[in-house]
Amino acid sequence: MKNCLLYIFLLFPIFSFSQNNITISGYVDEAESGEKLIGATIYDLKSGKGTISNDYGFFSLTLPKDSVKIRVSYIGYVTKLFEDYPISDVVQSFSLSDQMLQEVEILSSKEELVHQKSEMSTVDLSMDKVRALPALLGENDIMKTIQLLPGVQTGSEGTSGLYVRGGGPDQNLILLDGVPVYNASHLFGFFSVFNSDAINSTKLVKGGFPARYGGRLSSVIDIKMKEGNMKKFHGQGSIGLIASKISLEGPIIKDKTSFILSARRTYIDILARPFIAANQRRQASKNGGDSNGSNTGGYFFYDFNGKINHKINDKHRLYLSNYIGRDKASLKAVDNYSQDSTSGVDSTESQLNWGNIISSLRWNYMPSNKIFINTTLRYSKYDFLIAFGNSSSETTLNSNNTTTVNNQNFSYAYLSNIEDWSAKVDVDWMPNPDHLVKFGIGDIYHTFTPGVNQFQFSETGTSALDTTFGAVKHYAH
Structure with missing residues (x-):
C-alpha cells in the first residue's frame, strides 16, 4: 500500500502536466516547392517557449492550455503567425514563402555563446554560401567550401581531402541521406562526388559527436538531398x-x-x-x-x-x-x-x-x-x-x-x-x-x-x- 501511494505521488506531476497542456506539432516547408525547412524557429509569444524543426522538417511544441500566438520564422522567408485557443492537441503544418530582403547595412551581430549551444562544434552550411564562392573550373563544390571553415585544413593544393582538427581524411564519416560514402572524390581528388544542384543542406560536426552517428575520430559530414518540388515542374x-x-x-x-x-x-x-x-x-x-x-x-x-x-x-x-x-x-x-x-x-x-x-x-x-x-x-x-x-x-x-x-x-x-x-x-x-x-x-x-x-x-x-x-x-x- 505504501509503494502504491509512492508511485501515485511520483506520477501525479506528470499526469497533471499532461492535463494542463496541449501539443502543437507538424512540418515546416517551403510554399513554392514543398521542400522541408530544417532548423525553422517555432516560438510562442505568450509563454516564451519555442523549438526548431528537426532534420526532416518536423516540430513538436508543448504549451499551457491557453490561447497561443505562435511565430514561425526562417531566414529569407516571410514570418507567419498562428493564433488559436486549442482545447486539445493540434496537428498544424506551416508553408513559408521566400522574400527578397531590402538592402541593409549590418553594423554588428550577436552570436550565441558556445557554452549555451546544445550541439558543440557543429556548423550548418547553406547551399547559398556554396554558390556564392568562386568555383574551380565552373564547378561549385561543397567539400571545397568546408575546407574554408575554422578547424579544417586541406592536403595538397586542389585536393578534396579534409583534415579536421588534426585527423586524417580516412577518419571522417561522410553521409549522404544517412548512408556512408567511402570515397567522396572525383578526378583524383580535385572534385567531390556531391552535385550541388541536388543538395539541400550540409552539417559539419567537428567534435562531441552524437551517439547516433557512431564512433568517428575526426569529423562527421551529414549531407541531405533535396526532396523534389511538390508544387510545379522545375x-x-x-x-x-x-x-x-x-x-x-x-x-x-x-x-x-x-x-x-x-x-x-x-x-x-x-x-x-x-x-x-x-x-x-x-x-x-x-x-x-x-x-x-x-x-x-x-x-x-x-x-x-x-x-x-x-x-x-x-x-x-x-x-x-x-x-x-x-x-x-x-x-x-x-x-x-x-x-x-x-x-x-x-x-x-x-x-x-x-x-x-x-x-x-x-x-x-x-x-x-x-x-x-x-x-x-x-x-x-x-x-x-x-x-x-x-x-x-x-x-x-x-x-x-x-x-x-x-x-x-x-x-x-x-x-x-x-x-x-x-x-x-x-x-x-x-x-x-x-x-x-x-x-x-x-x-x-x-x-x-x-x-x-x-x-x-x-x-x-x-x-x-x-x-x-x-x-x-x-x-x-
Whole structure:
C-alpha cells in the first residue's frame, strides 16, 4: 500500500502536466516547392517557449492550455503567425514563402555563446554560401567550401581531402541521406562526388559527436538531398569548362508525390581526342606519312542522383533515394607491323576505374504529437579496379606457301570493394519545450573484399594459365 501511494505521488506531476497542456506539432516547408525547412524557429509569444524543426522538417511544441500566438520564422522567408485557443492537441503544418530582403547595412551581430549551444562544434552550411564562392573550373563544390571553415585544413593544393582538427581524411564519416560514402572524390581528388544542384543542406560536426552517428575520430559530414518540388515542374542546367549537369524536379502527384533527378558528366575524354589524333598524325609524318597503329584513351566521371518523396498521410511519409557515380580512365594502343614474310597486330589496353553506389529507403512515422520515428534501410558499395592486358597475333608465310599463326594473350586485374547493408531506427521524443530525447538502434553488415588478383595467359600451342588469389571475403557487423 505504501509503494502504491509512492508511485501515485511520483506520477501525479506528470499526469497533471499532461492535463494542463496541449501539443502543437507538424512540418515546416517551403510554399513554392514543398521542400522541408530544417532548423525553422517555432516560438510562442505568450509563454516564451519555442523549438526548431528537426532534420526532416518536423516540430513538436508543448504549451499551457491557453490561447497561443505562435511565430514561425526562417531566414529569407516571410514570418507567419498562428493564433488559436486549442482545447486539445493540434496537428498544424506551416508553408513559408521566400522574400527578397531590402538592402541593409549590418553594423554588428550577436552570436550565441558556445557554452549555451546544445550541439558543440557543429556548423550548418547553406547551399547559398556554396554558390556564392568562386568555383574551380565552373564547378561549385561543397567539400571545397568546408575546407574554408575554422578547424579544417586541406592536403595538397586542389585536393578534396579534409583534415579536421588534426585527423586524417580516412577518419571522417561522410553521409549522404544517412548512408556512408567511402570515397567522396572525383578526378583524383580535385572534385567531390556531391552535385550541388541536388543538395539541400550540409552539417559539419567537428567534435562531441552524437551517439547516433557512431564512433568517428575526426569529423562527421551529414549531407541531405533535396526532396523534389511538390508544387510545379522545375529544371536547371549548366555547361562548364570540363563538365555539364542538369537537374529536373517536380510533382508526380501534386502535393502528394514528387521526384528529383540530377546528372553530371565531364567531357575530358572528348576534349582530349583531337590532341591524341594530332599527336598520332605527327608521329605518322615522322615515319614518312605511314601510320602503322592507333592510340585512344581518356578520362571522365559521372554522377546521378535520384529521389522520390511520397506523402501517405500526415503521419506517414516514404522516401527513396539513390546515387551512382564512377570515374573511368583508359588507354588503348594498337600497332600493325610487317617485316619480310611476317606480319602481325599488337594491342595493349589498360584501365582504371572506381565508384560508389548508394541507396536508401526511409519511412517517417509520427505515432503521436510528441514522438517522431525515422526508419531507414541503407545500401552502400564502393569498388576499385585496375587492369591491363596485351594481345598479339602474328602470321608467318612459310616457304611452301602455308601460313603459321601464333596468338598470345596476357591480362592482369586487381579488384577490391566494400559493401554494406544496414538498418537504423531513430526516435525523437519531445516531452516538453525544455527537453528533447533522442534514441535509436541500428546495425551494419559489412562485406570486405580486400584485394583480388587475377592473372591470365594463353599462347598458341601451350596450356592456358588462369590464376586468381585473394578472393576471400570478410564479414563483420
